[in-house]
Amino acid sequence: MRQTQHMITQTHADGIVTLTIDNASKANALTAAMLEELVTAFEAASAEESVRGVLLTSAGGGGFSAGMDTAQFEHSSAVRAAATIAQLGRVCEAVKDCEAPVAVALTGYCVGGALEIAAAADFRVGGRSSWYSMPEVRIGIPSVLDAVNLHRVMGWTKASELILTGNRFSADDMDRCGFLNALVEDAETEERALGYLRDTMASDRAVIAQQKRLFRTWKNAFEREALADSQKEFALAFARRNG
Numbered sequence: 001m002r003q004t005q006h007m008i009t010q011t012h013a014d015g016i017v018t019l020t021i022d023n024a025s026k027a028n029a030l031t032a033a034m035l036e037e038l039v040t041a042f043e044a045a046s047a048e049e050s051v052r053g054v055l056l057t058s059a060g061g062g063g064f065s066a067g068m069d070t071a072q073f074e075h076s077s078a079v080r081a082a083a084t085i086a087q088l089g090r091v092c093e094a095v096k097d098c099e100a101p102v103a104v105a106l107t108g109y110c111v112g113g114a115l116e117i118a119a120a121a122d123f124r125v126g127g128r129s130s131w132y133s134m135p136e137v138r139i140g141i142p143s144v145l146d147a148v149n150l151h152r153v154m155g156w157t158k159a160s161e162l163i164l165t166g167n168r169f170s171a172d173d174m175d176r177c178g179f180l181n182a183l184v185e186d187a188e189t190e191e192r193a194l195g196y197l198r199d200t201m202a203s204d205r206a207v208i209a210q211q212k213r214l215f216r217t218w219k220n221a222f223e224r225e226a227l228a229d230s231q232k233e234f235a236l237a238f239a240r241r242n243g
Contacts, residue, residue, distance in 0.1 A: 008037040009059070015052035016197055017045045017100075024060025029069040030113060035087045038117075042094035042102070052205060053197030054102045056095075056121065057190055063108025064130070067115070085144060088113045092146045095120040096216060099209035101200045103193035106130045107186045116146035119153055122212070123196040124179060127186035130171045132179075138166040152219060154179040206240060 007023035019041050021028045045051045058064045068088065095102050095117060104118045107127035115132055118124055136143045143163045150159035158177040162169055175183040184192050200208050210233050217229045 007031075008034055008041065010041060012051070015050060015201065016055055016194065017041070017051050017053075018055045018057065020057050020059050021065055022059040024058075024062060026069065027066035027109070028058050028060065028063060028114075029066045030088070031069045032084065032087055035091050038091045039087075039094045042091070042098045045100055046094075046098040049205060051100050052201050053100050053194075054098060055105065055190065055193055055197065056102060056117070057105040057193075058107070061107070064104075064106045064110040064118070065114030066109055067112030088116070089145045091117055092120040096212070099205070099212065101197055101208060101212070103196050105189035105193040106180075107189055109133075112136060112143075113145075116143075119146045119150055119179075123181050123193060125182045125184060125189045125193040125196070126171045126174060126180040127184065127189045128171050129186050130174075132162070132169045132171075132174055133166065134163050135166040137164065149219070150179075210236070 007021065009020040009022050011018045011020075019038065021030070021034070023029060023031075023034065042054065045054050068084070101122040102120075103123035103125065104121045105125050105127075106118060107130050109131060110118055111133050112135060115134060134143045134147060147159075147163055150162065154162070154174070154177040158169075158173075161167070171180070171183055174180050181196065182192050214229065214233055217225070221229065
């Protein structure tokens, strides 16, 4: 079912919401309207207890997404640029804050802002055709937002290389450095990604949501704070069970 005219489609089956970037005529580039729809969709999935997972994929077969629609940066206004990048940041936050796990199926190109959205997800499955690039430095701007977390999923060495050179990384490159959970044939990416989501259904939804919150604490807090928060969340799990 087409969700809106802005090229994000949505289906819901067997507890899993599938969101599809469907702007293939423009390399699945992300517009401001599409970003807003993604935020709304992830927030809705998080709030709906019947949703056990979210799959983010793309239409057209050419690539996952070429990143932000460059037309949005054809100006010299710092205020407008800040507003645009903040909107992309809201998508990444909505992915990480979603109480249901999020998996991304990647084929073809995954560039810039689209790579940051993928980095925010819980599971990343790459097709053998997929390739990855953070070309921002080549057009005179730094990589920001979830580029901050790339070193956590692929190591400082390769994250620095990806960001500083603007070079393409192959699917094999990204698999070797740990960015991908799995590398499969292109036709198998969605099914493998769905498999990860189905595996999480063996656990209580609330526990998965807790674990996602803890991951954020572990990544963003000092060790003592993270350990204390872990104990609190563990106790809350028992309190909910006995309630």
